[in-house]
Amino acid sequence: MQKKRLNSRLVFSVSIVLISITVLFAGIFTVISVDNLIAQLNKLPLKAVIIGILGLTLFLILVNAPRNSMAAKRISKLDKTPSKPSVVSHAADCFRGKRILLAEDVEINREIVLELLQPASVEIDCAENGKEAVKMFCENSSQYDMIFMDIQMPEMDGYEAARRIRDYEYKLNIDCNARRKIHNNIPIIALSADVFKDDIKKSIESGMNANIGKPLDYNELLGLMHKFLY
Numbered sequence: 001m002q003k004k005r006l007n008s009r010l011v012f013s014v015s016i017v018l019i020s021i022t023v024l025f026a027g028i029f030t031v032i033s034v035d036n037l038i039a040q041l042n043k044l045p046l047k048a049v050i051i052g053i054l055g056l057t058l059f060l061i062l063v064n065a066p067r068n069s070m071a072a073k074r075i076s077k078l079d080k081t082p083s084k085p086s087v088v089s090h091a092a093d094c095f096r097g098k099r100i101l102l103a104e105d106v107e108i109n110r111e112i113v114l115e116l117l118q119p120a121s122v123e124i125d126c127a128e129n130g131k132e133a134v135k136m137f138c139e140n141s142s143q144y145d146m147i148f149m150d151i152q153m154p155e156m157d158g159y160e161a162a163r164r165i166r167d168y169e170y171k172l173n174i175d176c177n178a179r180r181k182i183h184n185n186i187p188i189i190a191l192s193a194d195v196f197k198d199d200i201k202k203s204i205e206s207g208m209n210a211n212i213g214k215p216l217d218y219n220e221l222l223g224l225m226h227k228f229l230y
Contacts, residue, residue, distance in 0.1 A: 098146070099124075099145055104126065104128070129154050130161030137168070146229060151194070189212055
């Protein structure tokens with residue numbers, strides 16, 4: 001049915017164009033020189049020119065109508081497609097009540113992380129080097145849900161800090177098992193500008209769970225939090 005309508009439109013529009021061209025250019029094609037052609041065009045009545053222009057315009061409208069209709073239907077379908085909710089939109093609801101230990105020696109970098117995670121409603125304690133991070137964790141290990149560990153820090157780097165935290169957890173697990181309790185290892189995420197394969201391998205071997213490169217990406221940061229906290 002749709003093909004028949006399309007064919008009838010095409011036949012009608014082509015007929016209009018042929019008639020318009022006949023009216024517009026009647027007797028012109030016998031002209032030999034360009035000057036004569038221009039002279040003949042100037043002699044054409046205004047009515048013939050208007051009919052030709054209207055016929056051509058009608059032809060273009062009828063030919064493009066089916067395409068425009070199909071494009072409109074596609075756009076309508078896209079508008080009705082439900083959008084997938086992002087991690088960012090649910091950040092505040094997901095991480096409320098969680099506590100993170102951030103080990104970062106550069107003050108501006110600490111401020112960036114605090115600013116990025118402010119919408120997530122997560123509590124963050126800061127350590128200025130690896131040694132301080134180990135001390136804070138060992139004194140209150142049950143209070144923390146995750147650690148963000150910078151790699152290059154004074155006094156003790158992130159690799160060594162991660163190893164000492166894992167050693168502490170290992171000893172804690174032995175004591176807990178003796179009391180029939182199990183202590184889960186805390187997720188440690190490396191924060192580093194070096195995200196080459198060897199750097200990632202070294203951080204994993206030191207006991208970290210994942211890497212995130214600097215400068216930090218908000219969605220990637222929340223994605224890792226969601227992965228390891230839930």
